[in-house]
Amino acid sequence: MKSSEIRQKFLEFFESHGHTIVSSSPLVPGNDPTLLFTNAGMVQFKDVFLGQDQRSYTRAASSQRCVRAGGKHNDLENVGYTARHHTFFEMLGNFSFGDYFKRNAIQFAWEFLTVTLKIPQKKLWITVYAEDDEAADIWLNEIGVDAARFVRIDTSDNFWQMGDTGPCGPCSEIFYDHGPDVAGGPPGSVTAEGDRYIEIWNLVFMQYNRDSNGELHPLPKPSVDTGMGLERISAVMQQVHSNYEIDLFQELIKAAARITNTQNLNDNSLKVIADHIRACAFLITDGVIPSSEGRGYVLRRIIRRAIRHGYRLGQNEPFFYRLVPDLSRTMGDAYPELIAANERVASVLKQEEERFAETLEHGMQVLENALSQKIKALDGETAFRLYDTFGFPLDLTADIARERGISVDTAGFEQAMARQREQARAANKFTMTEELNYSGDQTVFHGYDALQHEGKIL
Numbered sequence: 001m002k003s004s005e006i007r008q009k010f011l012e013f014f015e016s017h018g019h020t021i022v023s024s025s026p027l028v029p030g031n032d033p034t035l036l037f038t039n040a041g042m043v044q045f046k047d048v049f050l051g052q053d054q055r056s057y058t059r060a061a062s063s064q065r066c067v068r069a070g071g072k073h074n075d076l077e078n079v080g081y082t083a084r085h086h087t088f089f090e091m092l093g094n095f096s097f098g099d100y101f102k103r104n105a106i107q108f109a110w111e112f113l114t115v116t117l118k119i120p121q122k123k124l125w126i127t128v129y130a131e132d133d134e135a136a137d138i139w140l141n142e143i144g145v146d147a148a149r150f151v152r153i154d155t156s157d158n159f160w161q162m163g164d165t166g167p168c169g170p171c172s173e174i175f176y177d178h179g180p181d182v183a184g185g186p187p188g189s190v191t192a193e194g195d196r197y198i199e200i201w202n203l204v205f206m207q208y209n210r211d212s213n214g215e216l217h218p219l220p221k222p223s224v225d226t227g228m229g230l231e232r233i234s235a236v237m238q239q240v241h242s243n244y245e246i247d248l249f250q251e252l253i254k255a256a257a258r259i260t261n262t263q264n265l266n267d268n269s270l271k272v273i274a275d276h277i278r279a280c281a282f283l284i285t286d287g288v289i290p291s292s293e294g295r296g297y298v299l300r301r302i303i304r305r306a307i308r309h310g311y312r313l314g315q316n317e318p319f320f321y322r323l324v325p326d327l328s329r330t331m332g333d334a335y336p337e338l339i340a341a342n343e344r345v346a347s348v349l350k351q352e353e354e355r356f357a358e359t360l361e362h363g364m365q366v367l368e369n370a371l372s373q374k375i376k377a378l379d380g381e382t383a384f385r386l387y388d389t390f391g392f393p394l395d396l397t398a399d400i401a402r403e404r405g406i407s408v409d410t411a412g413f414e415q416a417m418a419r420q421r422e423q424a425r426a427a428n429k430f431t432m433t434e435e436l437n438y439s440g441d442q443t444v445f446h447g448y449d450a451l452q453h454e455g456k457i458l
């Protein structure tokens with residue numbers, strides 16, 4: 001089953017259960033200046049959940065474009081390392097605004113997975129928040145899931161909150177078992193870090209309002225917010241383990257291989273490039289442009305990572321922008337705005353590639369030289385020089401070093417930066433140093449699991 005069909009089936013299923021289909025909102029949240037990027041389906045409904053906005057419907061479903069790179073939700077460091085994380089992905093979601101609650105949410109999810117998609121029940125694992133007896137009872141006694149594949153979890157993974165105060169509540173997550181060929185233990189176990197059991201769907205039950213004393217008060221009208229990654233459920237349906245093996249990604253990987261003249265389709269750099277072209281093209285479509293701070297700096301960091309992977313594959317000329325037509329072909333049907341922005345996207349990318357090309361090669365020589373010195377950690381001075389003189393964002397340097405098992409002295413980097421600022425100030429000169437501590441990262445909204453990824457911007 002193709003990804004586009006799964007997206008379609010999901011929306012049709014929830015429409016047939018009284019949900020209004022709402023289109024994806026842009027990646028730059030219109031209602032929340034404190035949030036870096038739209039990172040979940042619920043973002044465009046935040047005010048509805050808070051009771052500050054009214055809609056003509058109480059049930060909605062969407063396929064929301066999301067970016068998790070920077071801010072509290074930062075999966076950038078996972079790309080190229082796990083089978084399941086992207087910087088850009090699509091989140092399928094169904095929402096109840098004070099309408100149905102746990103029973104229906106669980107029934108809908110189970111029916112969609114096991115009846116509509118016909119996923120064998122024995123491949124699915126269920127987690128609930130440890131104290132949530134109500135959800136446990138529905139799963140075990142009404143749905144009848146096997147207790148052997150049911151886990152109570154008492155960590156923040158299964159308790160969602162919008163912020164330090166406000167709506168919050170327990171979650172129930174559904175995992176798919178990719179089988180014994182893949183390493184990793186079941187959810188909640190000590191070996192759960194592996195990729196055998198992959199979380200596909202998170203059901204959030206907004207049940208309480210947390211006051212400023214930290215006390216929980218029941219919400220008069222509990223709500224539901226769910227999210228399922230389209231790429232992860234596509235991997236399940238296409239019987240592949242990694243998201244990068246699904247139809248949508250394979251087309252992009254082939255395109256990247258063609259453009260970079262790469263024979264080995266399993267080369268990790270192709271995956272990273274395929275991931276990054278989606279994030280970059282959609283960010284530019286939604287109005288972000290590369291810059292030295294805020295959202296634009298996140299975009300610049302992703303573009304430069306992609307360029308460096310191209311360089312690794314032997315590309316010395318701009319290549320990344322040439323993927324834009326291929327991306328439009330694979331995703332333009334679902335996102336016509338992408339096609340409309342095609343030329344602008346390509347020209348912004350090309351410009352950024354030309355700009356970085358001026359310093360990339362020289363910077364790589366400096367870095368290669370330092371990394372070949374049998375060191376455990378790259379010193380902060382060199383990392384800062386790469387940043388300041390050659391336009392290497394710190395996370396790019398760290399990513400390259402990580403491939404050799406070498407870390408970066410980030411404290412030393414910050415010291416070098418502070419020293420340079422001080423010198424500039426002393427000389428009463430205007431400093432052109434790029435601002436790292438951009439305000440866009442100071443997000444108040446924590447998404448699903450703020451505690452899970454304290455995504456530090458490097």
Ligand code: ATP
Pocket residue numbers: 068075084085086087088089091199200201202227228229230231232448449452
């Ligand atoms: P994980 O624990 O695997 O990082 P998560 O708990 O952070 O996932 P949620 O915040 O619960 O994810 O998001 C809801 C769903 O969105 C997940 O169940 C998953 O299917 C999907 N998802 C989350 N992050 C990503 C990502 N970086 N790339 C692709 N899909 C994702």
Ligand code: MG
Pocket residue numbers: 157199
């Ligand atoms: Mg999780």
Ligand code: MG
Pocket residue numbers: 173199202448449
């Ligand atoms: Mg989750």
Ligand code: MG
Pocket residue numbers: 452453
């Ligand atoms: Mg996560």
